Amino acid sequence: MISVSNLSYKIAGKTLYENVNLTLNKNSRYGLVGANGSGKSTFLKILSGQITDYDGEITKEKNTKIGVLEQFLDPWLSWKLTDIVLSGNEDLFFILQKKYTEAENTWQQQLAESSYHQQYHEAEKVLSGLGLNRKYWEEPLSALSGGMAMRVLFAKLIFSNPDFMLLDEPTNYLDLPSIEWFIQYLKKEYSGGFVISSHNRDFLLKTVNGVLDVDYKKITFYMGSYHHYEQKKQEDEIAKKKEIENLQKEKERIEAFITRFKAKASKARQAQSKQKQLERIKLPEIPVSSRRYPRFFFSLQEKSFSNVLQVEQAKLARGEKILLNNFSLEIQRGDKVAFVGANGAGKTSLLLALLGKLPLVSGEVIWGNRTSIGFLSQTLEEVSGNMSAYEWLFSNASVQNSGEVHTILGQVLFSREEQQKPISVLSGGEKTRLAIAKIMLQKPNVLFLDEPTNHLDMEAIVALEQALQDFAGTVFFVSHDKRFLQNVGTRFYLLNNKELKEISLKDFE
Known part of the structure; x- marks a missing residue:
């Protein structure tokens, strides 16, 4: 059990929370939700002991093993993947540490006498479940990309089987099959509790029995x-606004009475009584919500022809690796096309090939007449440089009207002050909103979106869903967010075993 008493915390003069009191039960499963910047990651760091300069008290039940996902890869770069996972067992860690730090081979005998070989199979199960290819299991961590390497540290945490886990956006590192494996692991194998910060609504729906709302x-x-939370949160917001409106109306009614009758001698005493009544009315001060909804909207400069894209019997490769064999596509105006599949299946490469940024081995991409394209990359490498957010958008959106740029930036939640922030200090969410603002000004009729929800909070995701549903053009997108796929997609293509196959929506339900 973790007890939170009178917790208050400020960062750079900004108050994140005041007088928070919570009891987190050992076997309960909590989803931690809130807008970007509201303090979710900070709260997890306070619970884990990484931040200590807070007011209040955090107490933890003795002998409770709390698991936190490590963020630093460097100490593990020379370690084999299987050894990293097995080091989640404390006894094995001390033996394996000698393997990588000591010249002598004393560790070999100790390892032979330990539970290493009995637990090796369990480590393999976790690595496999998280989508880590068997061919890398005996390779050093340095052989993997940053995202895949983080999965290995995640596997180590799972293997350590803590009593309580604190996880910050764990599904960001996972593809759809791995997210589903993690859901089943939490449901069927893991007996402990957790606090998990996530913007993945489908994941929260399937895993939590309580929600911590930061607002x-x-x-x-x-x-x-999580479904109950969504309903109750909405009801609470309506009730809160109604209470303030009623009190404000009562205050205005009494003020009007006093103004009307205070000059009349016959009513003076009554007015004085009303004045005292007014002074007793205390309107509660409601803090401003940290939740803000951007206003995304994609309009068209012109419509494309009905036949937007055609590909016949094409082959796609990345270097020496064949990704897709003999695939074909025929896309019509208004289709919202989702590409899904495991990491490494070729989803991003397919988007790049359709855009003409990656050559096909064979075949041809034929675009219809009057197509214009807007592209949001997964890495956001297009949002870079030393310019301010305003300068970047003005120079990249090909518009002459500075007022229009200011207006669009305001719609995507950049205040006038924030519009002057350098690109280099923007968060992932801010860069994504800025890149979307560029597309809004370009007014293309075809959108390419590679993992657009990765850095967005729930409010921005909902706003983006609505904008894409209302968009009259064509959309090609990649996402590992199941609800986003369901809410936006009209056609779904699975990349698997070097094949591209159209599948139905029910495959996601």
Whole structure:
């Protein structure tokens, strides 16, 4: 059990929360939700002991093993993947550490006498479940990309089987099959509790039995499923606004009475009584919500022809690796096309090939007449440089009207002050919103979006879903967010075993 008493915390003069009181039960499963910048990651760091300069008290039950996902890869770069996972066992860690740090081979005998070989199979199960290819299991961590390497540290945490886990956006590192494996692991194999920060609504729906909502400088506990939380949060917001409106109306009614009758001698005493009544009315001060909804909207400069894209019997490769054999596509105006599959299947490469940024081995991409394209990359490498957000958008969006640029930036939640922030200090969410603003000004009729929800909070994801549903053009996109796929996609293509196959929506349900 973790007890939070009168927790308050400020960062750079900004109050994140005041007087928070919570009891986190050992076997409960909490989803931690809130807008970007509201303090979710900070709260997890406070619980884990990484941040200590807070006001209040955090107490933990003795002998509770708390697991936190490590963020630093460097100490493990020379270690084999299987050894990293097995080091989640404390006894094995001390033996394996000697393997990589000591010249003598004393560790070999110790390892032979340990539970290493019995536990090796369990380590393999976790690596496989998280989508790490068997051919890398005996390779050093340095052989993997940053995202895949983080999965190995995630596998190490799972293998350590802590009593309680604190995880910050764990599904960001996972593809759809791995997310599903993790869901089943939490449901069927893991007996402990957790606090997981996530913007993946489908994941939260399937895993949590309570929600911690970070808003209004508070952390409020909602018992029950994530669906129940969504309903109750909406009801609470309506009730809060109604209460303030009623009190404000009563205050205005009494003020009007006093103004009307205070000059009349016959009503003076009554007016004085009303004045005292007015002074007793205390309107509660409601903090401003940290939740903000951007106003995304994609309009068209002109419509494309009905036949937007055609590909016949094409082959796609990345270097020496064949990704797709003999694939074909025929896309019509208005289709919202989702490409899904495991990491490494070739989804991003397919987008790049259709855009003409990656050559096909064979075949041809034929675009219809009057097509214009807007592209949001997964890595956001297009949002770079030393310019301010305003300067970058003005120079990249090919518009002459500075007022229009300011207006669009305001719609995607950049205040006038924030519009002057250098690109180099923008968060992932801010860069994504800035890149979307560029597309909004370009007004293309075809959108290419590679993992557009990766850095967005739930409010921005919902706004993007609505904008794409309303968009009259064509969309090609990649996502590992199941609800986003369901809400936006009209056609779904699975990349698997070097094949591209159209599948139905029910495959996601």
